Amino acid sequence: MPETPSFVPGPQYDGWLTGVDQIAYGGDYNPEQWPEDVWAEDVRLMNEAGVNLVSLGIFSWALLEPREGEFDFGWLDRVIGLLHAGGVRVLLATPTAASPAWLYAAHPDARVIDRNGTPMGPGGRGLMAPTAPAYREAALRITTALAERYGKHPAVVGWHVHNEYGAPVSLDYSVHAQRAFREWLRERYGSLDALNAAWGTAFWGQHYADWEHVQVPAATATSANPAQQLDFARFSDAALRACFVAERDAIREHSTAPVTTNFMATSCPSTDLFAWGREVDIVSNDHYLWAADPRGHVGLAMAADLTRSVAGGKPWLLLEHSTSAVNWQPRNVAKRPGEMARNSFSHLGRGADSIMFFQWRASRSGAEKFHSAMVPHAGTESRVWREVVDLGANLGRLTELRGSRVHADVALLWDYESFWAQDLEHRPSEGTSHRERIDTYYDRLWRDGHIVDLVRPGQDLSGYKLVVAPASYLLRADDAANLTAYVEAGGTLLVSYFSGIVDEHDAVHPAGYMAPLRDALGVWVEEFLPLRDGDSLTVRYGADAAGAGPGATDLTGTVWADDLVLAGAEPVGTYADGPKPGGAAITRHRHGAGTGWYVSTNLDVDALATVMADVYAEAGLAPSGIVEGLEVVRRTGGDAEYTVAINHTDDDAKLPLAAPATDLLTGDAVTGDADVPAGAVRVLRTTTR
Secondary structure, eight states: OOOOOOOOOSOSOOOOOTTOOSOEEEEEEOGGGSOGGGHHHHHHHHHHHTOOEEEEOTTOHHHHSSBTTBOOOHHHHHHHHHHHHTTOEEEEEEOTTBOOHHHHHHOGGGSOBOTTSOBOOSSSOBOOOTTOHHHHHHHHHHHHHHHHHHTTOTTEEEEEESSSTTSSOOOOOSHHHHHHHHHHHHHHHSSHHHHHHHHTTTGGGOOOSSGGGOOOOOOOSSOOOHHHHHHHHHHHHHHHHHHHHHHHHHHHTTOOSOEEOEEOTTTOTTSOHHHHHTTSSSOEEEOOOOTTOTTHHHHHHHHHHHHHHHTTTSOEEEEEOOSSOOSSSSSOOOOOTTHHHHHHHHHHHTTEEEEEESOSBOOSSSTTTTSOOSBOTTGGGSHHHHHHHHHHHHHHTOGGGTTOBOOOSEEEEOOHHHHHHHTSSOOSOTTOOHHHHHHHHHHHHHHTTOOEEEEOTTSOOTTOSEEEESOOSBOOHHHHHHHHHHHHTTOEEEEESSOSOBOTTSOBOTTOTTGGGHHHHSEEEEEEOOOOTTOEEEEEESTTTTSSSTTOEEEEEESOOEEEEESSOEEEEEESSTTSTTSEEEEEEEETTEEEEEEOSEEOHHHHHHHHHHHHHHHTOOOOOOOTTEEEEEEEETTEEEEEEEEOSSSOEEEEOSSOEEETTTOOEEOSEEEEOTTOEEEEEEEOO
16 A cells, blocks of 8 residues: 655546537436436436436445345346436446445444544445455445446446545544554555654654554544654555555456546545546546635635646546535535536536536435435426526537646645644644645635646646745655756745645654755745734835835734745845744745745735735736636637636626637627626637637
């Protein structure tokens, strides 16, 4: 399971879903929840809505294998036959995310154990202990049986392995995990001396002299060794991925159709999707708005950008989102009229070649009976159904977008190992949330109209005009060298506070805080100066930042400050007050042909606008100038550019066009400014040659 980090993004598979010649449209189909006489009606309604693809069998293990080794495929044969006759293609799932009761009863040792030693029983969803031999054997048995039976079925155009790995189960502390963790560590480090050095076990007398004494980081009297916890996060991710790879390989023995699994980009931090993306044939994602966030469409855009980035820029599958409200949040707000279409077109504009939902027909029973669906409890006389049909018709008009690509000039660093490390205990301030900084910087870029790739710090960055590092607490020396080389070659790098602090073992870099970025940024940190909860400070920013005068702007910072030592950088913002009055707060440094910027305090999205205007100018970029709330994304393919314009506001907006265009949803010719009514979407094609 240990692996050498590799930063080649995206799957190696270059195909798509055979027979799905339009934008894929549909959702999870769970016919086992309904009497068989409903199935034919389902297929008729799918045809009415323009559905051409469904995920099938995700939670059906107990029905397909009602007793160990005894299979019942008759009902699934009939469902697939009906779908095939109706022209609906199938992503056939392996049902291993919902283990049957007989498996729990026969193998209680295969239950997941939480950090406090509590076993997780049946009755919910989520896999059993991923390293338990009984679970792995049973999962491969049902997967192999499905692949043997349906591997060459003409309706089955792809495979949907498991469901949302890492949610709800990511960490397991069972005896099986204990045994597998030790083996993983042996392979990773080779010797106990190397393990002790990596984990810094001299601290608190934790030195290990016997492999059998090495434990999973279960509950302790105080905080567990952070390097141990970081390695356990790596191991746990690898253990889940090994389950996927085993099922994938079993399928490939009997089928040539592509294999995927549904990620939860930005919502499941326990899985390193860059590593997972290299294992799937086609990258897939699920996304759900957080109802409490009135700007949830920005988070949606970031999830879509991350999914496209994991796919290496290739088209990807949106396998789940919701037609309206979900059921599992504290307050499950229904989507407003038109919001489902806006969400769908944002995913489409950012690279998705499928728009699918959970689920087809709303469940009458169970934990998700209040979750919206394509066919809601209100039936086909409902607003949601009418919007589902309208969306299907509109997607049917956009077939030519399939396979087109999205180009980004800006990269934002997204590093799972750094996130795992930063989120551990005993950091200088509980206000240093990696996700808060990423969300804030991404929101600024979104408001300014920039398309963003989310990338690992070791990837090739040469194609980007600007690289933003909002939260790079853990930064390997070779990754820091990659960022430095990017600046030397002419790139513009912007780094936020609490970055470049530790190495891959969560040990402070030998030369101190931010040492690996000293050449790129021309500055280093002598001491952290975090603020008390609720306190703020003032940064005087601008050409005359060293003192009051024309051109200076006061910006408010919170959470954090640094005692900075300049090593070639110039201060473009200084602390007017706070723990270091007069000290450098924001710096700029010429290094080689490029520039490194450092922001040492927490600026909100509005304050960032002032700084980013100068950073953009340095990078050869500029804010789009389009009215805020009008989301504009572009895909390019062949001799055409496709502009997807989504108006998230309650006011009509205008989109300036550089060339005449055709509205693919209406067929209308558009010149000059394109009108985008409040809450509406337009998809415009322009010829590029």
